[in-house]
Each structure stands twice: as structure tokens, then as C-alpha cells.
Amino acid sequence: MSTASQLTSTEPVDRDATAVSINNLNKWYGNFHALKNISLKVTSGERIVICGPSGSGKSTLIRCINQLERHQQGSLTVLEETLDEDRKRLQRIRRNVGMCFQHFNLFPHLSVLKNCTLPQTANLGLSQAEAIEYALTLLDRVQMREHANKYPGQLSGGQQQRIAIARALCMRPQVMLFDEPTSALDPEMIAEVLEVMVDLANDGMTMLCVTHEMGFARRVADRVVFMDRGEIVEEAPPQQFFDTPQSPRTKQFLTQILDHGVTTA
């Protein structure tokens, strides 16, 4: 994996630059207040894990970052560009922010390779040859090169998710968003996907992950953000978050999600 390790970060990462800055973000679905005054700053190279009970707004939050969901109040700055109504700016941001979904969302009518090359040729203006070369390196990295000519429907969930990660990386993103990437997988396939994500994190990719994989959070996160009912309840480095949670809501959540008393360790 070391051969491909430099691929995702072509420029040296400026550790102090702000990658994502969220200020007083509010979102409503009708009368339901989904996000309440969310503020969060993510610096380049930082790995954030967002967790919380279902319906807490964690997916909505990261989907706001590339505007798959629109917010009604507050401001969002992604890679030094503040989101507004400008479609061109939004597209530019989206091309720099990769996203992986719970249900992979690979394009079923395209082969694995084409899934990875089409975004490059259509949106980055690369030639077919360049796109194929880069796609194959990334497929190699997620160990899916041998399946390059298959169609998504022929592959397992874990394999599809690894391809989805490769496809997102094909756009040379500076930030990666993961929206519960392992929730739809069979247990035996979770590890292979997490492995790719750990590898990516070790590379210095800026990552925001919504996940219930607490082991992953402990291993790679710089910060764990706990959300409940549309609010950020607690925000701490993993050690502190798991060992000495401050809020009672966090404590309750952790006892619910962690089996067999792992928290006591």
C-alpha cells in the first residue's frame, strides 16, 4: 500500500488550514428542528468521527457539507470557499469533497472501472488513458483491481463499498465524508472496508465519518463528536471520550452501543 500512499495528497497538507468550518448551522424538516446551532471546525488532516443515536442529525450534518441537504441558517465554509447559491462554486466544492454512502450507490450500468473513470473524464476533463491509469492504481489500493471489468451487481457489499471509496478518491478530494459506510454490510465484510479507511486516515486525508464503529473511532479519530437530537453534546479526543465521558447522554449512548463492558477498559 505504500506505493499508492502518496496518490491522494498531491500537495503537502497544511496542518493548520481549516478544511471545514461550520458556524451556527440550523436546519428544519418542516417543523422538525434537525440541526440546532451546530458549530464545528475541522483542520486539514484531521479525522473526525461523528456518532450518536439514530435521528440525532449526524448524517444530515455531513450531508450539509456537500449540500446534499440544504441548511436554512448559519454558514458553511469548505476549503476556504463559503457556500452560497452559486452552482459553479458548489460543484467545485463537491469535486474536492469525496463522499461514501451507506448503500454505496455505485452506478449499476457501468463496470467497476467505468465507475471510477467516468467522474474523472466528465468532471476533471482528464483523458481516458489518464483516468484509467489513476483508477487502476486506486482499485489496486483497495484490492479490487482484478474486478475492474465486473459490474457492481456481481460484487459483495464490502467489495462495492471499497470501490465506492476508490471512486470518490478518483476525484482527488481533499476531504472525505463517510455516511455510515459499514452499516449496510454483513459483519464479516466490515473489516475490509474499515481497513481501507484506516489506510486512508494514515495517509493524512481529512475525514469526517459518521459511524457506529467505536473501535475505528478509538484507532484513528483525532476527535469524536457526539450528537443527540440535533445538537453536538460532546466533543473530545477518543481516549477522553470513551474513558471519561462528561454528559449523561453520552454515557447512556456508550453503554448502549458498546457490548461487554469495553468502556471500562
Place this chain on the structure above:
Amino acid sequence: MTVLTKQLHSDRQAPPRHPWKHLATRWIKKQLFPTPFQSCLSLTTLVLLLWFIPFALDWLLFSATFVGDSKADCVGDGACWLPVTQRIELFVYGFYPDTEIWRVNIAFGLAASILPVLYLKQVDRRWVLGYLIVLPFLMWWLLKGGAGLSEVSSTKFAGILVTIFLGVIGMLFALPIGILLALGRRSKKPAIKLLSVLYIELVRSVPVITLLFMASLMIQLFFPEGMTIDIFLRVLIVLIMFTAAYMAETIRGGLQGISSGQFEAAEALGFSYWKTMGLIILPQVLRNTIPPLLTQFIGLFKETTLVVVVGVLDVVGIAMSTTSAPEWLGLEHEVYLFLALFFFIICFTLSHYARHLEKQMEKSRL
């Protein structure tokens, strides 16, 4: 276990001496005589067919008259195909000038070339698409003339020429317009959405024959005196717009079948609206809607026959003029059978092609 494998092995080594005979008897037993009731049905059908087929073949072919000059030459008991064979040029080319018939033949060739072109796998899609876009204009130019070719008045157009021309050009235009209407109906822009909905609902609520009458009689009222649009072009536009409205609804159904995740993934990768539609959503939609779309193509092809009510002589028009011509009076059966055969061959080919496409899709989607 070993016995079983041995048996299997020997089976493979010594297949039945007449495998096809064996298969045939098995098929007949399984398909035709599985239960007493089914056997009864099969036998009745067989008897009816045995009685009917020789009778039909005799009338259609063996006792029929193919060669001759007039009705008087039809002396046999069978069909008298003379009104068709004697007037075949009229049926195919209408009143097109004899010296220019090669142009019609080229146009027919171009129309027929669509199917093999769609079969080509190695050729770049963009070339195929480009060809399909240029084709209707090429056909129009060949038939109408101008720009180097002598002009032919559309009053000379008639027969199969009209039917093929309306059908093929109609199909090539109706699909893209139908796609645009379907996208319009789902648009987030209220004006576009309202216009699309109004258009689709209006056109779908009016019989096509009414629209044809409107095209032939009313449109002229809106133009200044002296300015006319070719009647041929007018009925063509009506057929296109009518079919497009129906296709829009079929495609809209297909669009609803695409999960929102596909749109989101495309958006997240930075695809623009048109790229999302053209590269990701529509290829999937068209794949899923091939069967209903081809049904509509076949419908359009048959609906072209309605133009006869506004005085455009398509192949049905020629057939009607033939049956009412004094020298061929009383031979309606043969003429209309010929008509039915003509439509059957084309529509059956189309539906067969649709089935082939579906099978291919299934294979690639596995």
C-alpha cells in the same frame, strides 16, 4: 456415490442415438399432452390447424393468380393478387417521379440501417447517436429535394414511402422530445414544470385524429395569408408531439424507479444536472423502459395510417384507392391482406428486436 458418478459418466459417454428425436418426444409430451384436459385442447387446435392451413395456403398461394394484366386474368379459385402486383410501384413509391426513385430507395436503405447500426457494439456511442440525429434530416432532404437535388412536391408522396417516412422520422424525434418533457415534468422550476404538465395532459386527453384535423384545418388559420406549411410536415409534427407526450409518461415512470442514491452519488462527485441525466440516470432509465417504449414505437408506426383522414395518402390510402378503382372492384380481401402482412412484418420485427434488446440487458446486468 461411486455408482452414481459412474452412471453419470456413462450417460455422458453414450448419449441417445437421436438426441433431437428424444428431445422432441419429450417436448411434445411435456408441452402438449401433460393432462387429459390439455391433451383435448391440443388435439382440437391441431385438427383446426390441419383443416385451416391447407385451405389458407391453397387460397393464398397455390390457386392464386400472381401474373396477369387485369381482373379478367384471375380465373382460379384462389386469391387474385393482381391489384397488388400490378400496382406495386404505386404502393411503394406513390406518385414519386420515376427518374428520382433511387432517392426513395436510398432513404429506405437508411431507415433499414438503423437496426444493424444499433447492433454494433464496437462503434463509439457518439457516432451512433450522431448518425441517428442526422438521419431524419438526410431522409427529408433525399425525399423533398433542394440543395442539389430536384425538388419533389409532397403531393407526390404516397404509399409505403409515406408510412416509413412518418414512422421512422417520428420515432427518431419523439424519443428525445419525450425525454425532455419527462425531465421538464420533474423540474424544480415551476414554469417549466407547469408547461410540461399542461402539454402532456392536454395532448393525452385528445384523440390523435382530432389533432390531425386541427393540424390540417386549423393551423392554417393562424398563419398570414399565402404562408403555408407543408401538410406532410404538419401531420409529422402532430404524430411526433402525440407520441412524445406518451413517451414522456413512460420515461417519467422509469425515472421514478431510479433510487435517490444514484442522484446523490452523481451530485457528490460533482456531476452537473445534464451530465447526471445524460451519463448516469437516462442510460439506466432507457434500459428499464425499453419494452414500453418499443410498444409505443409500434403504436406510432400504426398510427401513421390515420393521416389518410386528412388527405395524406399513405399505404392505406393507396389500398383504399385501389379497392375503389373500377378495374379492381371486389378485391378488397387481397388488398387488405397485403396491407396486414406489410404491417405485421415491420411491427413483428420491431417487437422481436425489443425482446432481443431486453435479453441483452439482462445478460449485462447480472
